[in-house]
Amino acid sequence: MIRNAAATVFCLVWIFPVYWMVLTAFKPAGDILSATPQFLPLDVTLDNFTDALGKPGFARDLGNSVLVTGAVVVLAIAVAFLAATALTRFRFLGRRGFLIGVLVLQMVPVPALVIPLFLSLKSTHLLDTLFGLVLTYIALVLPFTIWTLRGFLHGIPVELEEAAMVDGASRARVMRSILLPLVLPGLIATSVFAFITAWNDFLFAYVVMKDQSGYTLPVWLVSFSTSTGTDYGGLIAASTLFALPVVVFFAFVQRHLVEGMTAGAVKG
Incomplete structure (x- = not known):
């Protein structure tokens, strides 16, 4: 009680x-x-929502946010899955040092990475591009996604892969038909983290993008505060709309999270 x-x-x-x-x-x-x-x-x-949706730049910044977030989730999960598989299934020189590096990167404060990432993007002529922003977010989420997926892969018996390879399955087939279904809960959990990181970020979107045509929704929210005051009604309505995709995304993947825990046990 x-x-x-x-x-x-x-x-x-x-x-x-x-x-x-x-x-x-x-x-x-x-x-x-x-x-x-x-x-x-x-x-x-509904006046606040009308004001928010009528704010200049909403449709453009929404499209940028969807494009950037979708690319970050897909690319980060794909790279993290391959990296975690290599770390758990292969022995190579520098493996332990790589793991330590991944762990250390998770402890670095995000604001401390602003200047190094800014200079890196500037030197590669990727500053003020959506592709550069995608690479920035991938760099932010990869340490966590790799470390998390490594823990999931450690729990999968190697004997399952060996049995499949004895039956003639290639390494690519083993990864696709055995490891991928079994690690699906981990993929979904890390995809939620990648989605929230890319969707909610303001700092890097504002620093990396100088042209307003490349702004994302977190930067758009700042436009409700001007030198003449703050439109609190429009700002809060816009914040409510801004939070909806995260709720919808989590509600969608939550159902698949439970399904994935049992799907890998029967697919081969």
């Missing part, structure tokens, strides 16, 4: 900021800055 009550209180405290954001997005402009808080919707309006 006490545990259930504590869990309920924890969930309420955790979800309250989200509830307040969504509630505020539907409030009229006069009620948003009211000194008297309203915990239940008394007057609902």
